[in-house]
Amino acid sequence: MKITRRNLLVLLSGMVATSASTPSFAAANVVNVSLWDKGPNSMDMLGKGKMMGMGMMAGGMKMAMMGITTDVKKIPAGNVTFEATNDSKDIIHEMVLAPVPADGKPLPYDTETERVKEELAGNLGEVSELDPGQKGALRVEMKPGKYILYCNIPGHYALGMWTTINVTG
Ligand SMILES: [Cu+2]
Numbered sequence: 001m002k003i004t005r006r007n008l009l010v011l012l013s014g015m016v017a018t019s020a021s022t023p024s025f026a027a028a029n030v031v032n033v034s035l036w037d038k039g040p041n042s043m044d045m046l047g048k049g050k051m052m053g054m055g056m057m058a059g060g061m062k063m064a065m066m067g068i069t070t071d072v073k074k075i076p077a078g079n080v081t082f083e084a085t086n087d088s089k090d091i092i093h094e095m096v097l098a099p100v101p102a103d104g105k106p107l108p109y110d111t112e113t114e115r116v117k118e119e120l121a122g123n124l125g126e127v128s129e130l131d132p133g134q135k136g137a138l139r140v141e142m143k144p145g146k147y148i149l150y151c152n153i154p155g156h157y158a159l160g161m162w163t164t165i166n167v168t169g
Pocket residue numbers: 066092093094151152153156161
């Protein structure tokens with residue numbers, strides 16, 4: 001191939017694209033977070049004994065009417081940006097970050113208000129109360145360990161609106 005000025009530019013841009021797509025050179029660790037539910041009746045299961053919070057009795061997450069999904073389940077330690085999107089059409093959601101209790105205990109939970117006790121759980125940051133369709137970001141310096149992302153709108157955590165993520169050293 002004859003190297004013309006135009007070809008050279010194409011070659012160079014190809015090289016840039018290649019290095020940019022190599023994960024170890026990523027400038028920022030981004031976790032895309034979807035906050036979702038299955039519509040306006042999603043709250044109907046509340047109070048029917050199906051407590052789907054982490055470490056709570058019932059389980060059966062396949063039944064969950066709302067939840068949090070991340071595009072990755074683990075990420076390297078350092079600066080992490082959580083890009084949260086409320087994919088609901090009807091319901092306000094939020095995303096709170098906390099460490100998973102080391103002994104496998106459930107998060108401290110208030111059955112009166114149906115919310116996790118954020119201060120006791122160790123709130124590491126949050127994107128609070130996103131309207132349907134809204135986005136928000138949380139940037140945190142993270143150490144290796146296991147963390148939980150949950151929604152603390154009343155009832156949502158017990159309905160299964162949480163997920164865990166591993167930060168690797
Ligand atoms: Cu929620």
